[in-house]
Amino acid sequence: MKRPNGIRAFPLTAIAAALAAACGPALAADGDLNELIKPVSTVEFGLGYVDSDNQRFGQYSGLNEQGAYGLLGLDLIRRNDATGTWFRLNGRNLGLDSRELRFEHNRQGNWGYFIEYGQTPRHNPYTIITRLGGVGTSLQTINATPAPYRLDLSTERETFKLGFDKWLPRGFDFQVRFHNEEKDGARQWGQGTNNNIRFLTDPINQTTRQLEVLVGFTGQRLQLSGGYYGTDFTNNNTALNVVGGIAGQTPMALPPGNQSHQFNLAGGFQFTPTTRGTFKVAQGRLTQNEAFIVPAVLSGRGDLGGRIDTTLVQMGLTARPLQKLSLLANVRHEDRHDRTPIAQYNTPGGTQNGFNEPRSFRTTTGKVEAGYALPAGFRVLGGVEYEEKFRSIAPVRVVSHRDQTQEMSYRAELRRSMSETVTGAIAYIHSDRNGSPFFTTLTNAGALGSNLIAPLHLADRERDKIRLSVNWQPIDPLSLQFFADKAKDRYDSRDATANLGPRSGKGDLYSFDAGYSFSEKLQANAWYTYNDNRAVQASRSGTDWIADLRNRGNAFGLGMNVKPLARLEVGADLSHSDIVDKYGQAPVTVLAVGNLPDVTTRLTTLKLFARYAVQKNAGVRVNYIYDRYTTNDWTWSNWAYSDGTRVIEQPNQKVHFIGASYYYRWQ
């Protein structure tokens, strides 16, 4: 209530009455105020129904089968205002396979801990008809069953997290995070050679553990955070043995267990109110010494003895030497030194010398940037960034390689961030990548190998990018946004005459967003995004040919939120994507080259909800979702494995979901 600054004179009796009256209304105001400032607990339960089995809609939510599902969510919050102690129990999707539950207890500013459990299913989006036996185990048999059967594969991640925080005196704090994940199930896999391709499943029974211990200091000028990060990966299946598989391709190795340990320290220091330095140093070691699944006869080793040492050093400085001038400098050096022992595992021949190939990388990045504030809220920025990368190299290779690349990027940007109506930015970035000469690829015998392709991530490349963003609020309830992003890449081939490998790339993105707030009770929004990504590359198969690969998408969305009555709220959200992949196979010379059909994918999702408050703190909600996925993807069409297994994707999937729930809130 806005009170006048002046003081009025009242008759005494009026003052008395007002004083007496003041007691009553004050109590009522406290009650209303508590509703606004006290945490609210919520529980919601109900039932949902999916009208059909599906492969995409329920892929990660567990709503992949026709039928009824229990809906349960809760957010129980208790705060002791006297001590600042919180209890919180938060649960989502408790009736589904994608459930999450988190319990948190903390005395704010003093200590805290949490326990969290979560499940993430992943249902394979294809149906498999097969005779494979032993699915999901480490012993599988081709054509084991007398007749084909339907196989639906899935994996599930079960996550358990523990955390503890303690705030210590003088700005110190201590934090522990432990994360354990069990991943089980099976995914599509296989083996093949010389047109003999068998269907298999990758048996997954894995445990991933992460432990992070951090000690921090937060002072007025100095902040530090350092500690330990350790991980462990365990695979309970080390090999897949295949009965009836391809000769010489059993057993197949499954991912070996590995471990890592890292010590790190990061910090920031405020030299002056406008000058700050940051840094991070980290030292780590990764090891893999899982026993080989078959004897490594030539090397005589029982395991790889894999070891990679990592070092990171980063330093940055930001400053504002003048009111309008800001500067930034950053340098980062990362060394990944693969110290895995080199041993001869194979009889040399052809394009390999039989030794394993450790992969070391050393990356140094430096950046300087300056910004200057102009009138009317504008700012101009300019910057230069440099990246140099060294890679280890094996003496005999089958793929072109160079051990050093360097890339220089220049950036110019004009930005307006402070305005009541229009803000935005326009930026231009130019990057130039080149490097050391490519090594000549030789066979093991020293003969010349193929030296035609400059790999995508190593090739000399020129890149130009323009970015534009505009935010405009022409009138108070209407906000408009426009984004445009255009990028172009040009690659140099290793052999200018043949001109094979990546040639060019292009990426266009345009996006338009609008939001209108008609009133407090009615808001609407709409958006549209167009993208066109293109990559042109050439190869040779008797004749030279190119692929003009293109991914073009149109997506739009509409949303609305309405409160037609005080107790009723309804909302709608529609999104649609239409994506086309083109392959543009064409000959470089006159010889004909067949093309691949375009693949068109469409996804439409319509969500409707209505919430009715039966009473102030309780009500009912109804949700409806319509989800449609259509595709003419030919990836699995007309394909059969050599063992007869077929994989089917439903090209047209329509799902209706309806759910009704009751919610109750209290303080």
Add this chain to the structure above:
Amino acid sequence: MRHRDSGFGGVARWMALALALSVAGIAAAQEPAKAPRKDLVLKGDAVCTRCHGPEDDPKLFEIGKTKHGTVADGRTPTCTSCHGVSDTHVNRPAGVKERPKPERVFNRKSTTPPEVQNQACLACHQGGKRIHWGGSAHATRDTTCVSCHQVHTAHDKVRDKVTQPEVCFACHKEQRAQVNRPSRHPIREGKVACSDCHNPHGSAGPSLLVRDGVNDTCYACHMEKRGPFVRTHQPVQENCAICHNPHGTTTPNLLRQRPPFLCQQCHEPTGHRGQIGRIAVPGVAGPFGTGTAGTVARGCANCHTNIHGTNNPSDLTGERTFRR
């Protein structure tokens, strides 16, 4: 004015006054005489809530439901901690028609410089995951804390995995389109959020990643790809993003391109490697040539199954080809 304190009317009047005062005195015993205005939510908020009361701005009071509204914690700020002391806003100077705004305003139309707005938050939240804020991509692009965070609400959208992506998509439109592609992380289901891979407050890694590099970030959930292996695949060890786009793709397994095109971006066109893409033709049964087998089904990975690397040391044939 002279009080008429004689006669029945005068006595009655004084008795009424005495009664009212005694009742008020009981209530007043619960608060000191001539008490200052009462804080409603935060310590010292009375100077603001005398005008911005629950009747006028009820939504502002939701801060009381959050950590910022837990006054038992001695660190809890008050209104002026973030919005500034704002003397001229509280006490409109004489002769000034329009009341000046507070020292720091945090809404969309604010003309408070971004670094000044952010300093309100950094005064307490400079440590831990925000150590690298200064000089980060968001900081240098004038992103304010309130561009993403909502302070005066119990439900800060960006801190909830389910609603976080829509906050990020306010600026990152390309990713908004990509998360709706058929091959994707479970972002739409709220199982993976942008902050699982990125630290928007700044990081020592590239692209604001939570770990020191791309691969280290991916390994947190995909540790089986880490190796090292007896047979290593160079781009796998260098950078997962050479082959994968983690935001979403139309090609299965989040690949940027489908085989054989993806692989032909690096591999020499010797033998079958330069094969033209071919589909399986209706009515034509397998076995299929490498042109078809390298395009449909799992593409090149139909044979080169352990494409991320294999720890199999066997010495049979084609050992570098990841087939076992």
